[in-house]
Amino acid sequence: MNWSLSLEPLLPTWLIAGAGILVIVVIVFGIWQRMRGAWLRAAAAVVLFAALLNPVALREDREPLPTVVAMVVDQSASQSLDDRDATTSAMREALEARLSGFDSIELRTVVAGQDGGGTVDGTLLFEPLATNLIDVPPERFGGVIVLSDGQVHDAPADADGLGGGAPVHVLISGRDNEVDRRLVIDAAPRFGIVGEPQTIRFRVVDDGDTPTGAAVRVTVSRDGNPLSSEVVTAGQAESLSVEITHGGPNILEFEAEPLDGELTNINNRAVATIEGIRENLRVLLVSGEPHSGERTWRNLLKSDASVDLVHFTILRPPEKQDGTPINQLSLIAFPTRELFSEKIEEFDLIIFDRYRHRGVLPILYFDNIARYVRDGGAVLIAAGPDYANEGSLYDTPLSPVLPVAPTGTITETPFHAEVTETGDKHPVTRGLEGASFDPPRWGRWFRVIDVGSPGGDTIMSGPDEKPLLVLNRVDEGRVALLLSDHAWLWARGFEGGGPHVDLLRRLAHWLMKEPDLEEEALRAVANNGELVVERQTMADETPPATVVTPSGALETLPLEVAAPGLWRAVLPGEEIGLYRVEQDGRRAFAHVGAANPKEFIDARSTTAILSPLAEETGGRVARMADSDGNLDVPRIVPISGGATLSGADWMGIRMTDASVLKGIVRVPLFGGYAGPAAFLALLVLLLLPGLTWFREGR
Numbered sequence: 001m002n003w004s005l006s007l008e009p010l011l012p013t014w015l016i017a018g019a020g021i022l023v024i025v026v027i028v029f030g031i032w033q034r035m036r037g038a039w040l041r042a043a044a045a046v047v048l049f050a051a052l053l054n055p056v057a058l059r060e061d062r063e064p065l066p067t068v069v070a071m072v073v074d075q076s077a078s079q080s081l082d083d084r085d086a087t088t089s090a091m092r093e094a095l096e097a098r099l100s101g102f103d104s105i106e107l108r109t110v111v112a113g114q115d116g117g118g119t120v121d122g123t124l125l126f127e128p129l130a131t132n133l134i135d136v137p138p139e140r141f142g143g144v145i146v147l148s149d150g151q152v153h154d155a156p157a158d159a160d161g162l163g164g165g166a167p168v169h170v171l172i173s174g175r176d177n178e179v180d181r182r183l184v185i186d187a188a189p190r191f192g193i194v195g196e197p198q199t200i201r202f203r204v205v206d207d208g209d210t211p212t213g214a215a216v217r218v219t220v221s222r223d224g225n226p227l228s229s230e231v232v233t234a235g236q237a238e239s240l241s242v243e244i245t246h247g248g249p250n251i252l253e254f255e256a257e258p259l260d261g262e263l264t265n266i267n268n269r270a271v272a273t274i275e276g277i278r279e280n281l282r283v284l285l286v287s288g289e290p291h292s293g294e295r296t297w298r299n300l301l302k303s304d305a306s307v308d309l310v311h312f313t314i315l316r317p318p319e320k321q322d323g324t325p326i327n328q329l330s331l332i333a334f335p336t337r338e339l340f341s342e343k344i345e346e347f348d349l350i351i352f353d354r355y356r357h358r359g360v361l362p363i364l365y366f367d368n369i370a371r372y373v374r375d376g377g378a379v380l381i382a383a384g385p386d387y388a389n390e391g392s393l394y395d396t397p398l399s400p401v402l403p404v405a406p407t408g409t410i411t412e413t414p415f416h417a418e419v420t421e422t423g424d425k426h427p428v429t430r431g432l433e434g435a436s437f438d439p440p441r442w443g444r445w446f447r448v449i450d451v452g453s454p455g456g457d458t459i460m461s462g463p464d465e466k467p468l469l470v471l472n473r474v475d476e477g478r479v480a481l482l483l484s485d486h487a488w489l490w491a492r493g494f495e496g497g498g499p500h501v502d503l504l505r506r507l508a509h510w511l512m513k514e515p516d517l518e519e520e521a522l523r524a525v526a527n528n529g530e531l532v533v534e535r536q537t538m539a540d541e542t543p544p545a546t547v548v549t550p551s552g553a554l555e556t557l558p559l560e561v562a563a564p565g566l567w568r569a570v571l572p573g574e575e576i577g578l579y580r581v582e583q584d585g586r587r588a589f590a591h592v593g594a595a596n597p598k599e600f601i602d603a604r605s606t607t608a609i610l611s612p613l614a615e616e617t618g619g620r621v622a623r624m625a626d627s628d629g630n631l632d633v634p635r636i637v638p639i640s641g642g643a644t645l646s647g648a649d650w651m652g653i654r655m656t657d658a659s660v661l662k663g664i665v666r667v668p669l670f671g672g673y674a675g676p677a678a679f680l681a682l683l684v685l686l687l688l689p690g691l692t693w694f695r696e697g698r
Helices: 013-032 038-053 077-099 126-132 294-302 336-342 363-374 421-425 500-511 611-617 676-697
Strands: 002-007 055-064 067-074 105-112 141-148 168-172 180-187 191-193 197-207 215-222 225-233 237-243 248-256 269-277 281-287 307-313 349-353 378-382 406-411 448-451 457-461 467-474 477-482 521-527 530-536 545-548 554-557 560-563 566-572 577-583 586-592 621-623 635-639 650-654 659-668
Touching: 067 077, 067 126, 067 650, 077 105, 077 141, 077 635, 105 126, 141 650, 168 611, 180 248, 180 269, 197 215, 197 225, 197 248, 197 269, 215 237, 225 237, 248 586, 269 577, 281 294, 294 307, 294 349, 294 500, 336 363, 349 500, 363 378, 363 477, 378 500, 421 457, 448 467, 477 500, 521 577, 530 545, 530 577, 530 586, 554 566, 611 621
Parallel strands: 067 105, 067 141, 141 168, 168 621, 191 269, 281 307, 281 349, 349 378, 378 477, 521 586, 635 650
Antiparallel strands: 002 055, 055 659, 180 197, 197 237, 215 225, 215 248, 248 269, 406 448, 457 467, 467 477, 521 530, 530 566, 545 554, 545 577, 560 566, 577 586
């Protein structure tokens, strides 16, 4: 309770000042003339002017504020090692019990250090602490108690911003003289060309009191499959050359054999993910004759940065004899032997665009093309009337790998190309813009080649549900047959055009075995700390997937329909590491969290990281338990103004004098209050003029 005095004049200040000056002059003149009662008049004037100034006594009612103490509890993954979490939990309960005995201390417990499902790399304690104390003024902050194993990755360099001199006390879980083995990847490329080797540099490090130069066996796996086994020397840098076998993520996992008595074998593993990049895909486009749609294929393939295009158009077939001398023709001879015999294996895709067999390509080379397909190559036939008439490619040795035979008739009528029920599930045609409407919102075509019963998957149909686009697999290779030469109408914008770019590009890349366009595939990807599993299938149902976590635990994961032919499920990534997903003989891999998490770079408990901060603020650093595992709970000592904030067995809390104003009571000394002070002032105010009158009367 604090008292203060305030003046609240009853008249304007200038008026009181002017009257005061006149009174002072009169009183001084009376005293100078030694007039009788001058001093008594002076006292009466002083009391009168004091009443006009209206002095008011102010009383403040304040409530003391408690001192805020923050207890930061580390719940990171490394705290689960060697019963550190149990020791930390016991210390937390003991300190909470002791701090609860102080009414003037407000305890705030900050639970931090969780990895956030793989989205946070390392142990962050001081960032959550600052967030929790954002509403606490520095003068109310009494100190920080950190319960951790000491492996903290956001420790401040100094005490600035931690509460203006409040102590930081650190209690460390774990034991002295811990040993641990870890595998470190020093250098690994992020990208690599498919089919080419890449070098990864790594080393095995034994931390703690361990023999130097120990021989350690390191096992290397690629996408979960064993790749090699190497014996290396602990502490020495090693290198391994691996071949990039496929496009997309190539996950290489290195694992060192365990060390006796080590804290954990989690950091015995390290992962390097190399994104496989395919060299430019080589495509051979053979146009049988100039026509309106020829440039559609050429422009599409030339605009694809991942495609190297070789394009030939047959302008002068052998049967054309017009007498023009050869030396006067500006034409390039068709290098049939080089393309279809010597270098055919160098192409990823061969496209025959309205090609008719007219002797340009010797019949023997069609055998080479069929064999090329069976060995893993791809052929696309963009058919026109050529496929139904004499000279059809179906009348060559290529026919055994073609999915459908022409009937010899052609249907010429306006129609909308439609995606079939099978096409709704296939990645090539699923989700084409405009396909979901009836009729589809794209321009019409006017010709389709009639064929018999298709042997592959019909993913688009024409009038009367006639096959329009047929896909098929032949041994290791793939074949596609587009039974209309009017796709160019979409490219020209006829009747609004259509999704020709998406359709034809997807078709070409499916033939060239783009992983994202496989109709039967199992995929796994890490996304914001979660494992997302997708199953692409043409089947109507799919069984649950089996997930093998980094610790080896098995989980059954039911899949739900996300789109026609696409099933999906999401699993929280509670563990950091490589997840393996299996279903129907297929396997997929994904690494959740940081490839080499900071949390386990060095899993040993330590006082070295937080000791400088504690020493700067006058705090205490100690182990939570002694060598026998007995909990050592320090005393809590409130400190007001002292310089020492910690001792051998105690931790000091800097107490605050802060308070909050609850209210103010006004006490006018000359009126408005019935207290003794007011009566005394009123008595003086009446008594002095009365005495003056009495004195003058005599």
